[in-house]
Amino acid sequence: MLKHLRERTLAWLGAAVLGAFALALGALPGQAAEPLRIGFGMALTGPLAPNGKSALLAMKIWEEDINAKGGLLGRPVQLVYYDDKSSPSEVPAIYTKLLDVDHVEITSISSSAAMPPTCWRRRCRW
Numbered sequence: 842m843l844k845h846l847r848e849r850t851l852a853w854l855g856a857a858v859l860g861a862f863a864l865a866l867g868a869l870p871g872q873a874a875e876p877l878r879i880g881f882g883m884a885l886t887g888p889l890a891p892n893g894k895s896a897l898l899a900m901k902i903w904e905e906d907i908n909a910k911g912g913l914l915g916r917p918v919q920l921v922y923y924d925d926k927s928s929p930s931e932v933p934a935i936y937t938k939l940l941d942v943d944h945v946e947i948t949s950i951s952s953s954a955a956m957p958p959t960c961w962r963r964r965c966r967w
Contacts, residue, residue, distance in 0.1 A: 876919035877912065880945030882935040887927025897922065921945050 884893035900920060908917045921943050925931045939945045 874912070874916040877914070877916045877947070878919050878921050878943065878945040879947045879949060880921040880936075880939035880943055881949040882925035882932050882939075883922050884927040885924040889927040893927075 883897050884890055885897065900922075904918050904920050907913060912918055921939060923935045923938070925935055936948060939948055
């Protein structure tokens with residue numbers, strides 16, 4: 842019984858020390874967190890451009906607001922976006938670039954033109 846209690850106490854103590862160490866490392870001055878990159882295609886030209894431009898403005902305001910409050914999960918937010926020209930045929934290349942070249946961590950559907958290609962990326966069938 843005492844051996845089990847001692848092992849348990851040592852486990853908790855070890856976890857507490859590791860937790861304190863991790864917090865101390867995260868609090869070191871001069872260490873900036875990597876931005877959380879959110880990628881999407883947006884209709885900035887073509888027939889859907891008026892809606893896309895206003896949506897992009899709202900997303901940029903959100904980005905500034907979140908970053909002013911310390912970011913998400915302690916990381917600043919960075920929006921990565923490309924003009925899909927209101928054309929569904931442009932979207933697969935945009936999302937491939939976002940994932941494979943830009944290495945965004947989150948993708949978002951921001952245009953009605955993006956729905957089928959996003960599903961395509963996941964190997965779905967329409």
